[in-house]
Amino acid sequence: MASSSYSEDLTCSVCLSLFTEPVMLLCGHSFCRECITTFLSSQRCCPQCRSEVSMKKTSLTTNHALKSLAERAKETERIRKESGTDSQVDESLCPEHEEKLKLFCITDQQFVCLICRDGQKHEGHKFKPVREAAESLKMEVQGFLQTVSAKISAAEKRAKTQNEEIIKTQEKSQKLMSQITIQFQEMHEFLRKREAEIKNDLKLKENEEVRKMNKSANEIETVLSDNMKLIKTITYKLKEPVAAYFHLANTEDQFPLTVCSY
Numbered sequence: 001m002a003s004s005s006y007s008e009d010l011t012c013s014v015c016l017s018l019f020t021e022p023v024m025l026l027c028g029h030s031f032c033r034e035c036i037t038t039f040l041s042s043q044r045c046c047p048q049c050r051s052e053v054s055m056k057k058t059s060l061t062t063n064h065a066l067k068s069l070a071e072r073a074k075e076t077e078r079i080r081k082e083s084g085t086d087s088q089v090d091e092s093l094c095p096e097h098e099e100k101l102k103l104f105c106i107t108d109q110q111f112v113c114l115i116c117r118d119g120q121k122h123e124g125h126k127f128k129p130v131r132e133a134a135e136s137l138k139m140e141v142q143g144f145l146q147t148v149s150a151k152i153s154a155a156e157k158r159a160k161t162q163n164e165e166i167i168k169t170q171e172k173s174q175k176l177m178s179q180i181t182i183q184f185q186e187m188h189e190f191l192r193k194r195e196a197e198i199k200n201d202l203k204l205k206e207n208e209e210v211r212k213m214n215k216s217a218n219e220i221e222t223v224l225s226d227n228m229k230l231i232k233t234i235t236y237k238l239k240e241p242v243a244a245y246f247h248l249a250n251t252e253d254q255f256p257l258t259v260c261s262y
Contacts, residue, residue, distance in 0.1 A: 009152045010073050010145075013048050014039060018077070019070035023060040026167070027051045028160045030066055059166075065155035069148045076141055079109075104133035 010018050014035035021033040029048045031039075036047070037060065044053050092101045092111070099113035107125035116122055128136065 009149050010070050018074050019066060022063045022066045022070060024063050024066070024156060024159050024163075025053055026058060026160070026163050027053075028156055030063060030156065033060060033062070036060065059163075063155060063159060066152055069151055072144070073148060076144060080137065080141070102130055103127045104130055106133070 012019055012022070012032045012035055013029070014031055017032075019030065019032055022030045023033050023036060024030045025036070025046050027046050027049055029046050031047065039047050040053060040055070044055070045051060046053060093099065094101055094113035094116060097113050097115040099115055101111040101113055103112050103114065103117055104110070105112050105117075105122055105125050105127055108122065111130060112122060112127070117125075117127055
């Protein structure tokens, strides 16, 4: 668990530790990637505000700004622990001289006793009393946390704005795609109707032409039939005596010859 000296802004509300590979949901709350992935596998809501989480719209992208701040906070925590600024450090003894560690060597960043201070190893170094050094470190950490909190707030605000813009862009694109689909459906419907109309017109014209050609064919057949009858009649008359030929002078009136002009 993260130390109580650290801001809650750097702590994952699921594992209660400093962020590891932090990601942010659309609601603005951040969590460790592993923590939120495990949580969302069983519940589709934010662990903190319980708002619904849509996996289609949620992109668990690493928040690099928050990750950097969390790593710096971890490093500060590590240094604080290694420096021994806990309340028990005043009672610790120097392993070399078995004296109380009453001083903090600023140069070497470690606790020393009075004998160590006067030794050659720390000659020319700067020292502070343990409590004063701890207070200075505490103030530095607090200042750092204030800066971290401000950066986190700014980063979360930017990330939230960006996610909102992503959603707007997706919704706009989806709306445009729907409009395009509708327009193409209308175009297809128009083309289908137009195709049917053109085919129908062509069919009507075809039927009319066929009707005319059938009528013409019937008229030709009638003319041919009449002419064949005339030929038969003339042929028969030609077989009569020669005197009968003179009667053919008026053949055109008696046997009108129909000539096909088609």
